[in-house]
Amino acid sequence: xxxxxxxxxxxxxxxxxxxxxxxxxxxxxxxxxxxxxxxxxxxxxxxxxxxxxxxxxxxxxxxxxxxxxxxxxxxxxxxxxxxxxxxxxxxxxxxxxxxxxxxxxxxxxxxxxxxxxxxxxxxxxxxxxxxxxxxxxxxxxxxxxxxxxxxxxxxxxxxxxxxxxxxxxxxxxxxxxxxxxxxxxxxxxxxxxxxxxxxxxxxxxxxxxxxxxxxxx
Amino acid sequence: xxxxxxxxxxxxxxxxxxxxxxxxxxxxxxxxxxxxxxxxxxxxxxxxxxxxxxxxxxxxxxxxxxxxxxxxxxxxxxxxxxxxxxxxxxxxxxxxxxxxxxxxxxxxxxxxxxxxxxxxxxxxxxxxxxxxxxxxxxxxxxxxxxxxxxxxxxxxxxxxxxxxxxxxxxxxxxxxxxxxxxxxxxxxxxxxxxxxxxxxxxxxxxxxxxxxxxxxxxxxxxxxxxxxxxxxxxx
Numbered sequence: 001x002x003x004x005x006x007x008x009x010x011x012x013x014x015x016x017x018x019x020x021x022x023x024x025x026x027x028x029x030x031x032x033x034x035x036x037x038x039x040x041x042x043x044x045x046x047x048x049x050x051x052x053x054x055x056x057x058x059x060x061x062x063x064x065x066x067x068x069x070x071x072x073x074x075x076x077x078x079x080x081x082x083x084x085x086x087x088x089x090x091x092x093x094x095x096x097x098x099x100x101x102x103x104x105x106x107x108x109x110x111x112x113x114x115x116x117x118x119x120x121x122x123x124x125x126x127x128x129x130x131x132x133x134x135x136x137x138x139x140x141x142x143x144x145x146x147x148x149x150x151x152x153x154x155x156x157x158x159x160x161x162x163x164x165x166x167x168x169x170x171x172x173x174x175x176x177x178x179x180x181x182x183x184x185x186x187x188x189x190x191x192x193x194x195x196x197x198x199x200x201x202x203x204x205x206x207x208x209x210x211x212x213x214x215x216x217x
Numbered sequence: 218x219x220x221x222x223x224x225x226x227x228x229x230x231x232x233x234x235x236x237x238x239x240x241x242x243x244x245x246x247x248x249x250x251x252x253x254x255x256x257x258x259x260x261x262x263x264x265x266x267x268x269x270x271x272x273x274x275x276x277x278x279x280x281x282x283x284x285x286x287x288x289x290x291x292x293x294x295x296x297x298x299x300x301x302x303x304x305x306x307x308x309x310x311x312x313x314x315x316x317x318x319x320x321x322x323x324x325x326x327x328x329x330x331x332x333x334x335x336x337x338x339x340x341x342x343x344x345x346x347x348x349x350x351x352x353x354x355x356x357x358x359x360x361x362x363x364x365x366x367x368x369x370x371x372x373x374x375x376x377x378x379x380x381x382x383x384x385x386x387x388x389x390x391x392x393x394x395x396x397x398x399x400x401x402x403x404x405x406x407x408x409x410x411x412x413x414x415x416x417x418x419x420x421x422x423x424x425x426x427x428x429x430x431x432x433x434x435x436x437x438x439x440x441x442x443x444x445x446x447x448x449x450x451x452x
Contacts, residue, residue: 053352078355088350091368091446100364101354152355 003065003079003155003188004028005050010059012045019045020056021212028064031204032178033190035214042212043192044085047160050190051082078105082158085165087145089133094125097133097144101152115151122184123147123177139170146177150184157181159191163198171198178202221418228423239423246404249317249391250384253324257332258377265336265376269369270362280337286330291323295393298323302394315396320404323390328380335379339372340365371446375439382435385428 005027012020019042027033037043048054049061052072063070063080070076081101090097095116102112120126123143128136133144142162149157159178163171179202181189193199199206207214231239268279300306302314302322313319343365351361366373388406395402397411405424412421 051353053349074355074357081355082353084346084349084353086346088344088346088348090347090350090364091371100351104351104354104356104360148354 002028002030003063003070005156006060006062006064007046007050008060008062010046010049010056010061012042012049012054012056018212020049023059023212023214025050025207025214027188027190027205029205030182030186030188032182032202033188033205033207034199034203035190035192035207035209036194036196036199037192037209039194041209043194043209044160046209046214047082047158047190047192051080051158052077053082078152079154080156080158081149081152081154083145083149083160083162085161087141087148089136089141089144091134092132093130094120094133094136094144095129098148098151101148105152112151119147119151122150122180124173137170139166139173142166142170142174143177146174150181150187153185154187157187157189159189161192161194163193163195175202224418224422227419228426231419231423232426236423239420239427241400242403242405242408242424243427245317245402246385246406249320249404250324250381252321253328253384254332254377254381256321256325257328257380261329261332261380262336262373262377265333265373266340266362266366268333269337269340270365280334283330283334283337287334289327289330291327291387291389292393294323294326295390298326298390298394314394315398315402317395317402319394320391320402323394324384324387327387327390328384331383332376332380335376336369336373339369339376342372343368371442374442375446378435378439378442382432385431385435 005025007023007025010020010023011018023042023046025046035043035046045054049056052061061072063072063076090100098116098119099109099112102115117126117129120129123146125140125143125147128140133141136144142165146159146162162178163174166174175198178189178191181187191202193202205216207216268276268283298319299314301308302311302319303309304314313322347368348361348365351364356364386406388410391402391404392407392410395404395407397403397407403411405428409421409424409428412418412424
């Protein structure tokens with residue numbers, strides 16, 4: 001059943017600085033949702049709350065499927081994933097980095113190998129399979145992050161500034177991957193970017209965050 | 218100068234001919250230090266991991282204590298273990314004084330803070346983003362901890378090797394609790410001290426050369442591990 005998200009009136013502050021003010025957001029449709037806004041406006045904080053990595057000070061974040069609310073347990077956390085701007089590369093091969101999400105779910109190598117090869121091909125990194133992931137360039141590292149998230153087939157994929165620290169050529173490659181994701185498997189992609197042009201190129205639904213508040217563009 | 222050269226030549230002859238006494242001393246040294254290191258690692262690595270991963274009251278005090286104990290003077294440890302194991306001491310009934318077991322105990326006390334403290338440092342040096350990445354990919358808190366420990370594996374190995382270096386070169390503590398009994402508790406470092414006192418430089422030099430070779434092997438291993446562990450920074 002399709003996973004939906006409803007965020008109502010969440011507030012969050014760090015050391016007295018208000019990061020989110022009464023934020024609300026909901027969706028239950030496939031597609032690419034792009035949240036744009038200037039640096040430091042609260043997009044990353046909002047994503048961390050939505051991906052259940054952090055709790056809001058007040059307000060509610062609910063996931064639902066088929067009209068019923070779902071408990072926020074490990075099972076739900078494994079149906080969504082968040083790709084951070086700095087992805088956190090494990091000091092091992094590209095293959096083992098991608099296998100991580102499957103290994104912790106108890107999936108054996110024989111079963112996971114085909115999935116990993118497919119996702120490597122999807123992000124154009126089959127030739128880097130046995131390379132230590134820490135030796136990848138910034139653009140390749142970002143593609144590795146997407147591959148690592150995609151292989152676990154999340155129903156909702158949060159991408160936090162996926163092209164923030166990479167060059168124009170790699171940005172185009174990543175944008176192409178994001179657009180092709182819709183056909184790869186039925187994941188809903190919710191991403192942030194501070195680049196308005198990029199937001200327009202990718203978004204099925206565009207939202208703007210300003211001073212901790214979200215509004216439709 | 219001539220007697221020194223003569224000593225070196227005789228030392229190499231002892232090594233080349235695999236002298237039985239020399240071999241016995243080397244094997245006992247490796248056995249005592251290896252056992253002490255094994256015990257230190259079995260206790261020290263999990264202890265270092267827990268201190269590195271968990272926040273609990275008194276954690277800062279334990280870290281300070283471990284760092285202090287890293288520089289424990291071996292003779293003080295020897296004295297402490299001696300008092301524990303001597304006939305009138307609390308563990309005197311075990312009859313362990315002047316046995317290889319007493320030497321293992323003393324070396325374990327010396328190596329444990331090094332292994333635990335360096336292991337803790339290796340774990341806290343892992344970029345916090347690794348733990349966050351594990352969580353975003355669906356790891357349980359236990360799986361997250363294992364992932365961080367795996368990322369620190371080269372540092373943990375370095376901590377074990379550093380512990381081995383410390384106990385192999387140690388002489389004060391094992392001299393006090395082992396007694397330097399020929400064929401029973403005589404190890405490389407205590408033999409070097411004794412034979413030098415006697416003016417019998419051949420065996421002392423032969424053992425000195427072997428100790429240097431062991432030290433070279435340990436440091437080469439450390440260098441290789443550190444090189445492998447620093448492939449590149451997280452992006």
